[in-house]
């Protein structure tokens with residue numbers, strides 16, 4: 001009576017692959033939603049600030065931009081918004097539902113891996129979406145402005161660190177919100193968390209320009225979007241002054257690590273008892 | 274350490290809180306190869322918690338759980354690889370079609386593309402869902418959803434299948450169809466643990482039944498042996514035109530060999546309300562006549578029903594309570 005069956009233990013990678021295929025299927029079904037979510041906000045901003053305003057003689061942002069031009073300052077900031085919010089919404093909205101009343105997550109929790117693998121797949125998948133969102137938004141942002149956008153090539157090593165770092169950070173924030181916020185409160189989350197992050201995220205001006213308001217300059221350092229904006233600025237528009245690249249990289253990965261540790265504990269708390 | 278499909282030793286689960294809830298209060302249970310074991314108990318007995326512990330989703334406060342000799346607490350990934358699970362709630366992936374629910378489940382268990390496709394096609398056929406393969410879960414009936422959940426649970430060919438109240442809310446026909454499916458799966462060599470609060474289900478489907486109440490397993494045996502050893506004669510439902518008063522109760526209790534169990538359940542099987550008493554007696558011989566004579570001076574008799582021993586009367590004999598309350 002010791003005919004012990006061979007358990008199905010494919011190892012972590014095939015399971016990760018299967019989980020990602022499922023998410024990809026759902027994303028392909030909702031591709032229009034993905035595009036709208038990614039493009040809408042950056043497109044409206046660049047259109048109003050870098051196309052409409054110059055034509056009607058509004059000179060917003062002239063002071064902070066120096067001789068780089070406002071559009072040049074704006075482009076990396078808006079890519080940062082696209083990256084960060086794609087990563088967050090890619091996880092937070094669906095996960096909050098799947099962990100809620102429908103318990104749809106259960107079948108994946110029963111996959112033959114540690115539950116952390118299920119959560120990490122979500123982060124990796126969201127990070128990939130975040131990078132795709134950035135790549136989709138960037139060329140469009142370059143087409144719209146009426147004033148020149150002066151892109152440059154930053155340090156390639158820096159790019160290799162900043163881009164995945166920004167994407168992973170956005171996924172980690174999404175996971176943390178998804179395990180914390182109930183589906184009913186998702187709308188509230190947008191006005192309480194997402195909106196302040198956007199407006200105080202060094203998107204419309206370089207962080208250094210906040211010299212004029214020292215208390216705010218310090219306060220916004222808690223905002224993860226600041227590091228994504230500044231990081232992308234260092235990569236895409238090296239002529240615009242940014243905070244030290246190595247501070248940016250350290251904080252991007254440090255923030256990711258801390259949020260991930262919190263979010264994985266939360267994920268286990270929501271799926272195990 | 275045993276290589277049995279499932280072995281629970283002194284398993285306890287206490288949920289923290291004020292006051293803390295002891296959902297599982299010390300369970301020992303062995304499930305042997307190829308059997309269908311039923312976990313029969315009323316709401317709140319601890320069935321889902323027990324199944325949760327086996328599936329590694331609930332961490333036991335005390336005790337040991339092994340699945341084919343593998344410790345469920347120490348090595349959840351390996352244990353999950355041998356289990357198929359249908360939870361009490363519908364946990365189908367609402368973003369995926371019926372076919373995709375099976376296909377991606379197979380992928381979560383490491384099956385390749387071709388194997389997963391074949392398996393999903395085959396299961397849809399076998400579980401009579403093929404004509405709804407592209408529907409989404411919210412668009413199908415409860416019976417279909419339940420069949421799909423079982424199809425999904427067995428898609429990776431698990432050695433131990435756990436079903437938590439798989440027929441709750443189904444009509445009698447779908448219920449019997451589901452029993453047939455489960456019996457077929459066992460014939461394929463699967464071991465099955467199924468929880469239920471339907472005594473008919475336990476009786477018809479299971480090789481052995483464990484009766485669970487307040488987080489404890491009271492007895493484990495074949496349905497026949499349970500009825501023989503604990504059936505304690507017959508259950509007599511005395512229907513009256515008005516609720517029984519103290520005088521009726523006293524008169525009935527004086528009849529030799531009769532014990533008053535409870536008032537009749539407020540709602541009968543057919544949904545009508547009824548007044549009267551539920552009694553247990555060693556046998557009907559000589560009892561019924563005396564009983565009628567004893568009741569008549571105090572109340573108007575509406576009807577009198579005698580139930581031969583069922584698992585329900587076993588449950589009543591063991592706990593003094595009704596399974597359906």
Ligand SMILES: Nc1ncnc2c1ncn2[C@@H]1O[C@H](COP(=O)(O)OP(=O)(O)OP(=O)(O)O)[C@@H](O)[C@H]1O
Nearest residue numbers: 273288294295296315316317318319320321322323
């Ligand atoms: N996560 C939890 N936290 C606190 N108490 C819990 C939790 N889960 C279950 N319980 C309690 O543990 C007891 C057993 O619950 P369980 O769900 O295991 O019963 P059950 O036999 O499956 O009942 P049902 O037939 O209603 O599904 C109940 O009193 C329940 O309220």
Ligand SMILES: [Mg+2]
Nearest residue numbers: 320321322361
């Ligand atoms: Mg239950």
